[in-house]
Amino acid sequence: MEKYDLIVIGSGSGLDVANAAAASDMRVCIIEKGALGGTCLNRGCIPSKIIIHSADVAMTIRRAADFGIHVGNMEVDFAAITTRASRIVDEDSAGIEEALLHHVENPHLVQGEAQFTAEKTLRVGNKTLKADRILIATGARPHVPEIAGLQESGFITSDEALRLQEQPGELIILGGGFIAAELGHFFGALGTRVKVIHRRPLLLRHEDTDIAAKFTEVFRRYHDVSTNVTPVEVRRSGNRIIVTTEDNRTGERREIDGDTLLVATGRVPNTDTLNLGSTGVQVNDAGFVQVDEYLETNTKGIYALGDVVGRYLYKHNANHEAQYAYWNMVLGHRVPVDYSAMPHAVFSYPQVAGVGLTEQQCAAHKIAYSVGHHRYADTGMGSALQEEDGFVKLLVERENGKILGCHIIGPEAATLIQEAVVAMQSGKGTIGNILHPIHVHPALPEVIARAASSLHQH
Numbered sequence: 001m002e003k004y005d006l007i008v009i010g011s012g013s014g015l016d017v018a019n020a021a022a023a024s025d026m027r028v029c030i031i032e033k034g035a036l037g038g039t040c041l042n043r044g045c046i047p048s049k050i051i052i053h054s055a056d057v058a059m060t061i062r063r064a065a066d067f068g069i070h071v072g073n074m075e076v077d078f079a080a081i082t083t084r085a086s087r088i089v090d091e092d093s094a095g096i097e098e099a100l101l102h103h104v105e106n107p108h109l110v111q112g113e114a115q116f117t118a119e120k121t122l123r124v125g126n127k128t129l130k131a132d133r134i135l136i137a138t139g140a141r142p143h144v145p146e147i148a149g150l151q152e153s154g155f156i157t158s159d160e161a162l163r164l165q166e167q168p169g170e171l172i173i174l175g176g177g178f179i180a181a182e183l184g185h186f187f188g189a190l191g192t193r194v195k196v197i198h199r200r201p202l203l204l205r206h207e208d209t210d211i212a213a214k215f216t217e218v219f220r221r222y223h224d225v226s227t228n229v230t231p232v233e234v235r236r237s238g239n240r241i242i243v244t245t246e247d248n249r250t251g252e253r254r255e256i257d258g259d260t261l262l263v264a265t266g267r268v269p270n271t272d273t274l275n276l277g278s279t280g281v282q283v284n285d286a287g288f289v290q291v292d293e294y295l296e297t298n299t300k301g302i303y304a305l306g307d308v309v310g311r312y313l314y315k316h317n318a319n320h321e322a323q324y325a326y327w328n329m330v331l332g333h334r335v336p337v338d339y340s341a342m343p344h345a346v347f348s349y350p351q352v353a354g355v356g357l358t359e360q361q362c363a364a365h366k367i368a369y370s371v372g373h374h375r376y377a378d379t380g381m382g383s384a385l386q387e388e389d390g391f392v393k394l395l396v397e398r399e400n401g402k403i404l405g406c407h408i409i410g411p412e413a414a415t416l417i418q419e420a421v422v423a424m425q426s427g428k429g430t431i432g433n434i435l436h437p438i439h440v441h442p443a444l445p446e447v448i449a450r451a452a453s454s455l456h457q458h
Contacts, residue, residue, distance in 0.1 A: 004029045006329065007122060007131040008107070009114050009274070011096070012038020013306050013318035014137030018107040020326045028107035029131070031114045031124055036096040039139045039307065040315040041089055047162045050085035052182060052347050055189035059349055062189070066386055076190045078167035086163050116278040119299060133301050133329050136281075136289055137318075138274065140267040140307035145174070149234040153241050155261040158183060168192050170258035172243055174231055176203040180264040181215070181348040184223055189349065194223040195256050197245055201228050204346060208358035208407040210393055215409055218350050218389050226256065234261065269308045286310065293336035294328045295321060303329050312342055341424040345414035350389060353417035356405030356424065359395055368398040372431075374451035376410045380442025385411060392416070392451040394431070401430040412444055419448050431455070 005026035008014040015038070018030045035042045064071045100109040112124040122129045142157035144150070156164070158179050171187050173180045176198030188194040196203070196219075202212040203219055219225060229245040232253070236242070242257045269287045276283060281297045281304075282290045288310030295303045305325050306318035320337075327333045345353040362369045376382030376390035390410020397404055406420035423433035434452040439445050 001121075001128045001130055002029070003027075004108075004129065004131040006133045006135065007031065007129055008135045008137060009122075010038060010137035010139060010306075010308075011036045012040055012137060012139055013315070013322040014038070014135055015096070016319065016322040017135055017137070017305075017325050017329070021330045022104075022106040024330055026330065029110055029129055030100070030107045031110045031112070031122070031129075033111070033113040035090075035093045036100070036109075037089070037093045038137075039141075040318075042093055043159045043162065045315050046092075047085040047089050048158070048182060048186075049347060050088060051081055051162065052186050054081045055186040056349070058189040076167065078190060079165045081190075082163055082165065113273060115273065115275045117275070119279050120301065121278075134303070135325060135329060136271075136274070136297075136302065136304040136308055137306050137322075138270040138308050140269045140310075140313065142263065143266040143268045144263055145231075145265050147174075147231050147234055150263070153234045153236050153261055155234070155241075155263050157263050161262055168258070168260035170195065171260045171262060172197065172241065172256055172258040173262045173264055174243070175264035175266070176200060176205065176227070177264065177266060178204065178344075178346045178348075180262075181219065181346055181352075183262060183264060184219070185348040188223050193258075195258055196223060196225045197229060197231055197243060197256060198225070198227045199230050199248065203227070204352060207352060207354060208393060208405070209360055211352060211354065211407045211409050214389060214391070215348075215350065215352055219348070222349070224256075267307065267313060269310060271308060284310075294334055295325050295337060296328065311339065312344070314342075314344055317342060341421050341429075343417050343421050345417065347414065350409050351411060351413040352407075352409050353413035354405065354407040355417055355421050356403065357395060358405060358407065359393075362395055362404055367404065369404060370396045370398050370455040372396065372451040372453070372455040374447050374454055376444070376447050379444070379446045379450065381444050382410075382447060384442065387411060390447075392447050394420070394434075394448075394451045394455070396431050396455055400428075401432060403429055403431055403434075406448070408448075410447075416444060416448060419445055 006021050006028045008018040008030045011032040018028050022028045061071050061074050110124050114122045114124050117123050170193045173196045184194045203216045204212045228248045231243050232246050233244040240257050241261045242255050246253050271287045279299050281299050289304040289308050291304050305321040307313045324337045327335045343355040372394035376387040393407045395405040403424045426433050431452050439449045
């Protein structure tokens with residue numbers, strides 16, 4: 001049996017904790033059953049943003065005539081796009097593996113699938129490992145719903161979509177969240193006919209309703225979008241996949257067909273293979289590990305972070321939690337995780353970003369709030385971009401001017417949201433942090449400043 005001071009299961013953000021603990025003179029083991037670097041590097045945000053940039057370039061070319069530039073026929077080398085992304089992430093992952101296997105003695109890498117055999121004991125292959133402190137950072141994987149015929153259809157998930165070598169001609173997407181929105185944009189901008197099937201009335205249903213409604217409206221201009229319908233059956237006929245849907249209001253059934261089916265219906269935690277029953281670690285009904293404000297489970301000395309916890313399924317949140325895991329597990333400082341002003345972004349077309357409460361949440365919590373709203377088109381740079389759909393929506397507590405939330409749809413939303421994040425975490429976090437600084441004219445941040453100056457009461 002090998003004994004360590006700390007065992008980390010998963011090499012995404014868990015690797016940050018492992019490296020920091022090793023630098024603090026702890027004997028550390030990191031266990032990984034797949035490619036080094038975790039979901040974000042290998043199957044998530046890094047490869048997806050690499051390929052989506054190609055889609056963004058394609059959209060710029062498609063709109064070039066609006067700005068007096070006429071481009072001939074655009075040719076897409078689809079395999080070159082996905083191969084480039086795969087090469088970049090594979091090289092990075094291989095570099096991490098090389099360092100851990102051949103150049104670093106601590107942390108010690110053990111490759112294989114981990115299973116608990118006792119409260120603080122793990123088995124990986126024929127090895128038995130033990131530590132007083134264990135960090136579960138195993139992430140999540142694509143959720144596959146139970147639909148008649150789906151398993152036999154030959155569907156793909158985001159894992160496979162990022163590495164496709166042949167571009168689909170007609171792609172059916174099950175789901176209407178951020179993965180469906182981003183990959184729909186990627187394939188559609190490059191010429192694939194995209195057909196989205198979504199159970200809810202609006203895409204991106206977790207966004208502020210005004211944002212979700214506008215996104216759904218714009219997305220429909222470029223793609224076939226069926227909302228408020230439920231997929232009830234999938235079958236294959238030759239090289240075609242046929243999805244039967246049922247209207248949630250009328251019960252009417254219709255068939256939607258394509259040559260490729262992408263399932264993008266959310267993610268589930270990688271806890272089912274860990275044999276957590278041997279530890280007493282509790283999970284919720286969806287399988288996410290339950291932790292307290294310090295990221296510790298109900299079993300003392302066992303912590304968890306990232307997607308496997310399920311609080312915010314973003315890489316930046318996992319990195320954020322990793323810092324707290326180090327403080328709490330290694331240094332013993334017992335610092336509760338600060339999740340205030342946790343931003344997110346959807347790299348689709350149009351781009352979406354948000355932070356804080358939505359208007360619906362403000363109303364549900366009975367908060368007296370004011371709303372600021374401003375369109376991109378009513379700023380100098382927005383006019384230059386001919387951006388007719390984008391806007392910023394700010395929510396501010398009426399009594400004290402504290403920023404409750406900010407929601408953006410339009411170009412560079414993922415960058416612009418940072419102004420709101422910084423304002424919310426600076427000083428008293430009030431609207432003055434946006435109103436007082438001088439904004440470059442004409443530049444896109446003006447749209448946030450003007451939203452702040454347009455507040456009206458609700």
